[in-house]
Amino acid sequence: MNFFLKIFKFLPPEIAHNLALESLNFLYKTRLLRFFYNKVKSEPKVFAGMHFQNMLGTAAGLDKNGDYIDCLGALGFGFLEVGTVTPEKQYGNSKPRVFRNFQENAIINRLGFNNKGVDYLVKNLKSRKYDGIVGVNVGANKSSSQNERVQDYLTCIEKVHKFANYITVNISSPNTPNLRDFHNYENIIDLVNAIDKKASELNIQIPFFLKISPDESNESIDKILEVIEKSQFTGIIATNTTVDKSSLSNISVKDIEGGLSGEPLMKKSTDKIKHISIKSNNQIPIIGVGGVMDFQSFNKKILAGAGLVQIYTGFIIKGPSIVNEILRN
Numbered sequence: 001m002n003f004f005l006k007i008f009k010f011l012p013p014e015i016a017h018n019l020a021l022e023s024l025n026f027l028y029k030t031r032l033l034r035f036f037y038n039k040v041k042s043e044p045k046v047f048a049g050m051h052f053q054n055m056l057g058t059a060a061g062l063d064k065n066g067d068y069i070d071c072l073g074a075l076g077f078g079f080l081e082v083g084t085v086t087p088e089k090q091y092g093n094s095k096p097r098v099f100r101n102f103q104e105n106a107i108i109n110r111l112g113f114n115n116k117g118v119d120y121l122v123k124n125l126k127s128r129k130y131d132g133i134v135g136v137n138v139g140a141n142k143s144s145s146q147n148e149r150v151q152d153y154l155t156c157i158e159k160v161h162k163f164a165n166y167i168t169v170n171i172s173s174p175n176t177p178n179l180r181d182f183h184n185y186e187n188i189i190d191l192v193n194a195i196d197k198k199a200s201e202l203n204i205q206i207p208f209f210l211k212i213s214p215d216e217s218n219e220s221i222d223k224i225l226e227v228i229e230k231s232q233f234t235g236i237i238a239t240n241t242t243v244d245k246s247s248l249s250n251i252s253v254k255d256i257e258g259g260l261s262g263e264p265l266m267k268k269s270t271d272k273i274k275h276i277s278i279k280s281n282n283q284i285p286i287i288g289v290g291g292v293m294d295f296q297s298f299n300k301k302i303l304a305g306a307g308l309v310q311i312y313t314g315f316i317i318k319g320p321s322i323v324n325e326i327l328r329n
């Protein structure tokens with residue numbers, strides 16, 4: 001696997017990403033994966049009423065369309081989050097839009113919710129063989145106005161809820177203009193109320209999580225927590241990428257527009273987990289994500305208050321072996 005990883009480093013990021021996942025899928029489908037990769041035995045965990053095979057999952061964006069559910073599951077992840085999906089398929093921003101910084105274990109991306117649309121994802125959810133937990137991360141189309149965006153979330157929820165184990169409402173991508181405005185008090189109340197109403201109408205019993213930005217102040221997050229606590233939402237995913245590049249040492253990449261993920265995000269996102277955990281007296285279930293590159297950083301998320309942990313950049317930089325590296329400990 002390390003040999004392939006070295007080759008992928010020289011390819012443009014999106015080509016490398018697709019080729020890597022296609023190769024894994026090929027190995028999975030031809031039953032050859034076990035010759036390259038043996039998943040370790042892991043500790044199950046009950047979290048937010050759901051039974052997880054272990055505490056490590058994929059973060060949204062890695063498998064936006066649910067094309068790789070079975071092969072990612074075969075790597076030993078305890079759960080997978082697919083999406084972000086939008087009602088209509090969309091191309092996303094123009095390329096290049098993903099930039100890897102191997103020296104600092106970081107990625108900057110401005111993909112802009114490129115995805116094949118919710119109906120395509122639902123087909124993949126229906127045909128999956130993976131029997132672990134699969135969460136679906138929902139978003140809004142770039143072309144929708146701010147009012148229409150509430151409806152976009154509802155449309156996705158209505159279409160995916162029967163085929164998902166939980167739903168994540170993503171208000172924190174920095175690459176869809178104004179999406180982060182949903183963190184504002186009035187806007188989040190409107191959105192959460194609309195989702196509550198839809199969940200009651202459809203008698204949706206699965207948990208909802210809100211995925212937040214690390215760039216919000218603690219005061220803003222406190223207000224969001226107040227709204228969440230009175231709603232049908234179960235918990236928080238903390239956090240998405242940051243637009244703050246001050247933690248990067250390489251000045252040549254500081255001006256690249258987009259969301260920063262990986263090691264330079266670790267402290268900022270873990271601080272948000274700590275804040276939410278303390279503020280809610282450990283009462284709000286938190287899925288921690290941002291900068292996990294090894295067992296130590298995984299453990300820091302747990303110690304900060306996360307009940308589960310997700311990875312994206314660590315998986316891209318280190319490859320599938322990171323799953324065993326974390327779970328073996």
Ligand SMILES: Cc1cc2nc3c(=O)[nH]c(=O)nc-3n(C[C@H](O)[C@H](O)[C@H](O)COP(=O)(O)O)c2cc1C
Pocket residue numbers: 059060061062064083084098107109111113137170173211239240241260261262263265289290291292310311312313314
């Ligand atoms: C290339 C790329 C695409 C992403 N796409 C999404 C997405 O569609 N939806 C989402 O909620 N988060 C998305 N994220 C954010 C990740 O889910 C995660 O919150 C963030 O990268 C921090 O975790 P990490 O440091 O382990 O990468 C994306 C991240 C990257 C690097």
